[in-house]
Amino acid sequence: MTMVCHRPEGLEQLEAQTNFSKQELQILYRGFKNECPSGVVNEETFKHIYAQFFPHGDASMYAHYLFNAFDTTNNGSIKFKDFVVGLSTLLRGTLREKLEWTFHLYDINRDGYINREEMTEIVRAIYDMMGKYTYPALKGDVPQQHVDAFFQKMDKNKDGVVTMEEFIIACQEDENMMRSMQLFENVM
């Protein structure tokens, strides 16, 4: 096992790039370093962590998409900087930043559009992860209905794909979602 050790940039730089304070970064890094002494998280570890949080379902697909969303440099491993920047966006970012991040999560092939296949993949991954807690019980085409409902809401010009702008506008109009987003304000 090669001891590849990655060190993050200095504390000041990270503080500038994220919305966390020095204290918070210290706490985050100590936990991160404890779990991954080599300084990077690979996809296997990611899936393992998620499996622990969702033991009743199969979280591997969703973890895979999440990993890709966090791994902005696309090199197969997440460094502390990627980790903390992603967290900062999701927990402390503006509404627009959060929605952009979610759009990137759904856009699996990074072409700027969400099409039906990508959405179906994501919905299926989430249903798999929830496992037996999905209600109603997972029948064959329930994910499909979910995808249809999503496209109905988001795809304004009915061209079969959802662009970033359509996504953001549609989300801002959705009251439920706005309220849920509020809940995640400042949760650490």
Next chain:
Amino acid sequence: MAAGVATWLPFARAAAVGWLPLAKKTMPKPPVDNSSRSDEILYVNVSGVRFQTWKNTLDRYPDTLLGSSEKEFFYNEDTQEYFFDRDPEMFRHILNFYRTGKLHYPRHECIQAFDEELAFYGIVPEIIGDCCMEEYRDRKKENQERLAEDTEANEANDAPLPPHSTSRERLWRAFENPHTSTMALVFYYVTGFFIAVSVIANVVETVPCQPPKGMVKDLPCGMKYQLAFFCMDTACVLIFTFEYLMRLFAAPSRCKFMRSVMSVIDVVAIMPYYIGLVMPENEDVSGAFVTLRVFRVFRIFKFSRHSQGLRILGYTLKSCASELGFLLFSLTMAIIIFATVMFYAEKGTKGSTFTSIPASFWYTIVTMTTLGKHIKRHYIQVDLKLLVLWTAGFTQTFCRH
């Protein structure tokens, strides 16, 4: 992996943002984290050795002493630290458990001391990491066995008798601890002597003696002095029977006594004689009767009452029974494999000794016990010494006694 969960929790919460757009209803509120996020360093003084750690580290395991409010009982206001009057060496390992999530067992420590420390700090031994678990289990088993032996030895010690013991209890005690009274000691030595006499008689009666007048061939002494040997045998058997019946009478639990190993050996030692008395002088059964006399050799095992060493050997064999069983099984497998190979290899050749697979068994066994040249099929000539040495060597690798 309590440490892991705490670390990744904000991440799991953040990732929930990912499925918000798909949620049909509002999400439930996440649980509010009441504990203050600001971390502080705690000072723990264990018998003068000061340890420092983050409070969060200790909070990872809330069902232990250090993780719960129980540690407040040990807080010293004057020095602003937690004071424990325990072993600082062991505390190192306890604290490492909080830090890394894995509990290690230090090899040079006494297993009981370690267990006591774990019990004090409220940590269950089952969470010892895989790296140290085997060592821990072995030491624990060893310790328990030693304790069991000690208690057994203590029970059989020379404590004075309870004042109102019946004659039966006194008799039983005399049998179990020969050095408590002179009578018991005398009886002990007498039985030992007669066991020796019996075994020697068995051996001597097969030695060839001068033939009496009128015969040419050498006779075994047993046939020449038949009456003498018969009398000696009778005397020994009478003594053994008497001893067995006395023990049976004195035993506090007769059923348990009859089931014990020593009692079985006693019975097997004297049965052949009685069966011989009962059986008629029939030609057909005399063959079987001769075989029965072989069991007289079991009298030698009666010596285990007199020798602690023999008893320890018995315990060792018993505790290594599974390893010995495996050894036997693998030997059998090897014998069958090689015998089959030899048989089929020599199948075509005329005049081969391997006429069938069982016939090849014999060759294989003899070769495996490294006798090689002494291939005689008329009588069993297994060299017991070699076999025992070889078995002992193998057993040593498996068994740790």
